[in-house]
Amino acid sequence: xxxxxxxxxxxxxxxxxxxxxxxxxxxxxxxxAFFGEKNRQQLQCGSGVLLEIGxxxxxxxxxxxxxxxxxxxxxxxVMPDEIGKRVISLDGAVLFASEMPESRDRRDDPMDxxxxxxxxxxxxxxxxxxxxxxxxxxxxxxxxxxxxxxMTVGYPYEVNLPDHDRRSHTSTxxxxxxxxxxxERGMPPNFNPGFDLLVHYMRNDSTEGDESVLAYVPExxxxxxxxxxxLAAADKHIETWTADDIRLVGIQHSxxxxxxxxxxxxxIHPLRMLALSLPELMxxxxxxxx
Numbered sequence: 034x035x036x037x038x039x040x041x042x043x044x045x046x047x048x049x050x051x052x053x054x055x056x057x058x059x060x061x062x063x064x065x066a067f068f069g070e071k072n073r074q075q076l077q078c079g080s081g082v083l084l085e086i087g088x089x090x091x092x093x094x095x096x097x098x099x100x101x102x103x104x105x106x107x108x109x110x111v112m113p114d115e116i117g118k119r120v121i122s123l124d125g126a127v128l129f130a131s132e133m134p135e136s137r138d139r140r141d142d143p144m145d146x147x148x149x150x151x152x153x154x155x156x157x158x159x160x161x162x163x164x165x166x167x168x169x170x171x172x173x174x175x176x177x178x179x180x181x182x183x184m185t186v187g188y189p190y191e192v193n194l195p196d197h198d199r200r201s202h203t204s205t206x207x208x209x210x211x212x213x214x215x216x217e218r219g220m221p222p223n224f225n226p227g228f229d230l231l232v233h234y235m236r237n238d239s240t241e242g243d244e245s246v247l248a249y250v251p252e253x254x255x256x257x258x259x260x261x262x263x264l265a266a267a268d269k270h271i272e273t274w275t276a277d278d279i280r281l282v283g284i285q286h287s288x289x290x291x292x293x294x295x296x297x298x299x300x301i302h303p304l305r306m307l308a309l310s311l312p313e314l315m316x317x318x319x320x321x322x323x
Contacts, residue, residue, distance in 0.1 A: 048271045052264050055276045056184055057208035060262055061114070062164040063281075065092060066188040066204035067258070068110040068120050069101050075110065075120060075202060076195060080187035080259035081149075082281060085165035086307075087317040090156045093303060094258030095286040096130040096147040097139040103128055111155075112204040114162035120202065121159065125152045129310045131303070143228055145286040146258075146303035168317065172263060172280040173301035177213050180267035183232050184210045185285050185295055187259025191251035207251060209234060210264065214294040221289045221296060230261055230283040230297045253288045253295060261285050261297045 067079040079098030084091045092111070101107040102123075110120035130147030139145050156165075175181075186208045195202045214231035221231070236250045261283035265274055283297040308318045 045271070048274065052182075052274065052276070053210060056210075056262070056264055056279060057186060057206060059276050059279060060184065060186045060208065060260065061206050062162075063166045064186055064188075064206065064259060065159070065163065066112045066193065067094070067098055068112060068202065069107045071107070074195065077112075077188055077190055077193040077202065077204070077255055078107075078109075079255065079257045081111075082258075082260040082284065083159070083163055083165045084148075085167055087314045089314070090151045090165050091307070092126075092149045092151065093284055093300075094147060094149070095139075095284065096133075096142060096145045097286070098258045099128055099130050099147045099149070100133075100139065103130065104133075111159070112202060113159055114204070118162075121155055123149060123151075123155065126150060126155065129307055131306060140287070143223065143225065144298050144302050144306070146284050146298050146306070148303070148307055166281060168304075170280060171300050171304070172282050173299070173304065175263055175280065175282040175299075177230060177282070178267040179213055179215060181213065182210060182264045183213065183282070184208055184262045184264050185232060185234070185256065185259060185297075186262065187253075187256030187285065189251040189253055190255035193255065207256070209250065209295075211235075214292070218292045218294075221292060221294070228299060228302060230299060231289070231294045232261065232297075233293065234288065234295045235293050253285075256295075257286055259285050261295075 063083050065081045068075045069078040081092040081094035084093050102109045109123045112120050126149040131144040134141035188204055189207050192205045193203050211233040214233050260281050263280045263282050283299050285295050285297040287296045289296055308315055
């Protein structure tokens with residue numbers, strides 16, 4: 034049965050339970066939490082996706098997360114998943130970001146995306162618990178069909194409050210599965226369907242399988258820069274679905290609070306920006322159809 038044709042029955046519930054169990058665990062391997070320093074204390078400040086392109090290693094994230102360092106001079110770290118590991122300094126990483134608007138306000142930047150190229154030492158510290166996503170696992174032409182299922186996966190501040198007395202941090206992942214938003218509560222300003230992705234983000238959502246119980250859905254600040262992933266396409270037969278069908282389609286950068294949606298940029302746009310910045314990587318992008 035196609036996902037678009039599914040009804041609420043036992044077979045569909047089993048399918049949903051399967052990918053809600055499998056997908057966050059897989060996506061977490063490619064997702065990283067950022068920490069910045071304020072008043073000599075480290076605070077979780079964003080999320081990113083680890084990418085490998087032509088043997089080089091990058092973090093793709095929101096430009097406004099990188100602005101903490103480039104514009105405000107705040108040191109940045111990332112957190113591996115190994116219990117007891119320290120945060121890893123991003124000193125030595127090379128930054129590429131979308132152009133800052135004349136207003137100096139990233140809300141006026143339709144892309145709001147950027148990359149850090151990581152030196153080998155940082156890569157080696159991350160690899161025991163993390164993986165770098167290859168280009169083949171990015172869908173730059175996702176049609177964003179109304180009945181396809183998407184997941185936004187990042188690290189909200191609300192569930193990653195530091196314990197400064199014990200000098201400890203957490204990088205607790207939050208994964209939210211939802212459908213594309215198609216204007217049910219209005220549209221945000223300057224929406225461009227060729228550029229933007231919108232998904233529902235309902236903080237009063239119900240628990241899966243029991244609509245009478247509210248789920249815990251945190252405020253999303255801190256997920257900025259995280260991946261927007263297609264779990265299953267509307268034209269996919271659920272009987273043949275596997276975790277290999279997961280594809281990165283965009284990078285989340287803002288929360289449209291009044292519309293109860295998350296907004297992101299389609300992945301092709303920051304990838305094009307990186308290809309223009311590093312023309313020696315162009316053959317690898319062309320091999321993957323960009």
